[in-house]
Amino acid sequence: MKHLKTIYFVCSLILLGLFTSCEQDNIGTLYEKLEGVSFANTNLTSATVQPNNPTFTVDVFRGDVSGTLSGSVTMKAILPDKTELSGCTVSDYSFAAGETKTTVTVNVDPLPIGVELKVQLSIPKEAVSLDGISTTNVTVNKSYVWTSLGKGKYIDNWASGVEYEVEIQKAEGFDRYRAITPYVQTLKHDDGDWGDWIASSSAPYVEFWTVENNLVRFATFFIGVNYQADTKQPIYAYHASSFANLSPAFSKWLDAKRVQLAPYYYINNVGGWNKTQANGVIIITLP
DSSP, X not given: OHHHHHHHHHHHHHHHHHHHHHHHHHHHHHHHHHTOEEESOSXXXXXXXXXXXXXXXXXXXXXXXXXXXXXXXXXXXXXXXXXBOTTOEEOOEEEOTTOSEEEEEEEOTTOOTTOOEEEEEEOOGGGBOTTOOOEEEEEEEEOOOEEEEEEEEEEETTTTOOOEEEEEEEETTSSEEEEESTTHHHHHTTTTOOGGGBOSOOOSEEEEEEOSTTBEEEOOEEEEEEESTTTOEEEEEEOGGGSXXXXXXXXXXXXXXXEXXXXXXXXXXXXXXXXXXXXSSEEEEOO
């Protein structure tokens, strides 16, 4: 019996040693993982870059700041047709001692203007902290270069009914236009009798472009009026394509100088005024 107790005791020591050794290995691994890095999120806010400076930065974080740390990041740049765009680059990351955050710089110089690019950045898994984010995604586009064409005219017959001169801009190389601050004057004079529904700001521009068969699309914009002064729910102008079963045929070029927009004036989660099937709602005249 004494020998059995001795054997049991020895075996216990051996097992304890093995367990302790394994724990030491795990602690070492855990410590190393805590020294790693991470992106902020798996999906980031979209980025717009300038043609003459087609770069943007992405944050990289770490918890252990006891020394310097550097490493590499890989990149995939996917076009809308699912092919990869070559020539895009991403820099390495580098932390100085004491830094919890640094950035990497992404360059998308080969990206054509008007094309949306899906960028995926990845940190090698062995360099990522425990529960860290190793891959992040961001949608990128390159902004248009805008040139002023001079003074044109803008009238919103639903919102105000009074025509004003506005600056018209055109994207270089594209059939794409902007009417600059088209609601400032008409709201200043309260042509639409909106009273205290008038907001403190309105759309800085109304952007529209030709699609096909002389039809026009436009980006959603704020007309500068809130639905009811107490709730302050903004009234937006949406293209017909934002809603099901509405024809886009009424937003179109009338001739070489005039375009008409047929919006749905909509308060999010409330409702609105459907003018998508009418002529002459908004008329923009180019210089």
